[in-house]
Amino acid sequence: MPVVKIDILEGRTNEQKEKLAKSIMQAFEENQIPKEWVTIMFNENPVENWAVAGDMLSEKIKKEKK
Amino acid sequence: MPVVKIDILEGRTNEQKEKLAKSIMQAFEENQIPKEWVTIMFNENPVENWAVAGDMLSEKIKKEKK
Amino acid sequence: MPVVKIDILEGRTNEQKEKLAKSIMQAFEENQIPKEWVTIMFNENPVENWAVAGDMLSEKIKKEKK
Amino acid sequence: MPVVKIDILEGRTNEQKEKLAKSIMQAFEENQIPKEWVTIMFNENPVENWAVAGDMLSEKIKKEKK
Amino acid sequence: MPVVKIDILEGRTNEQKEKLAKSIMQAFEENQIPKEWVTIMFNENPVENWAVAGDMLSEKIKKEKK
Amino acid sequence: MPVVKIDILEGRTNEQKEKLAKSIMQAFEENQIPKEWVTIMFNENPVENWAVAGDMLSEKIKKEKK
Helix, strand or coil: CCEEEEEEECCCCHHHHHHHHHHHHHHHHHCCCCHHHCEEEEEEECHHHEEECCEEHHHHHHHHHC | CCEEEEEEECCCCHHHHHHHHHHHHHHHHCCCCCHHHCEEEEEEECHHHEEECCEEHHHHHHHHHC | CCEEEEEEECCCCHHHHHHHHHHHHHHHHHCCCCHHHCEEEEEEECHHHEEECCEEHHHHHHHHHC | CCEEEEEEECCCCHHHHHHHHHHHHHHHHHCCCCHHHCEEEEEEECHHHEEECCEEHHHHHHHHHC | CCEEEEEEECCCCHHHHHHHHHHHHHHHHHCCCCHHHCEEEEEEECHHHEEECCEEHHHHHHHHHC | CCEEEEEEECCCCHHHHHHHHHHHHHHHHHCCCCHHHCEEEEEEECHHHEEECCEEHHHHHHHHHC
8 A cells, every 4th residue: 555656867777667666665575564565656757857956967967977 | 726646557548538537527526626626637657667566567467468 | 556646635524535535436437447456545735735826725715705 | 855846737848947946946045945955856747648627738728729 | 866755554653664764775775776865755644545446445444354 | 737746844834835835936937837827735744754865864863963
């Protein structure tokens, strides 16, 4: 019954999402919540749709590349 | 003023989404909440972005097809 | 697997929430999505936490009472 | 630490999203919440995925064009 | 930058939430996403606010107790 | 039609939430989106329900007080 929504930057591979989802299911299991009860969703958004730590994410990435 | 967000597997047709949204608006009406107050959003994610009932949805579908 | 999150003003009775949830489950059934697949959550917030149609909801209600 | 999720109709340019995100960061600053603490996400959905004010958004737009 | 929102039934202790959050942060670390980037939120709702697998959660619990 | 959901630490006064909501409505206006179209919701969660930057928020606050 827990619903886990993961808003994340676009671009992870399906394999990466699968590995992360399985690690999270295991995290629930370790805390006595059966993974069969859990729904996990990835909601991906492109870099232009994020602002973090006071700046657009796209600008942050440009600055770091310099 | 109620906001209804429906996270759903990608792939429904526009007609299916419209029918479902109208059925949900009617569900509010039947419960004395005017449909004019309600905002409904569909948020679609591909099969690779879901884990349900202990497994990736994509794996579940593969198994069922066998 | 569809997840339906309903953000709604605090104050509905449990009976009202149950009726509305059941109407919504039926709305999915009418559209060939089994209600057993659906998770519905009500997320209630007090009147002070909403702004709608250009004004705080609490102010709107005050004006309408006049 | 505040997380601001903006569900919005698909189609804004990156420049429009950036301007809006910056205006919102400033709105937090004006209220003594440093913009460095804030995460903003735009979640865009196409016109067919919205129902507002009692009708599908796509139908509303058609009617207004007439 | 990933934002993880966990909608969960009300009633976990603070210790349980802390343990689960730390397991989830570790799940990200194991997948090459530094835990420092991750924001986790628990959003708790009472049993009357959930419908799962075709029934109100409160009814399901009553039936299981019988 | 834009829906703005602000997940925020519990404890702001109603006056603070009102001021912030009005600043955000103005941010939309400045970007040619009428505030009448916007729905804003504050979703408040207690300090024990947050993990940020690699640690529980409650632990972070304890450390900063030392």
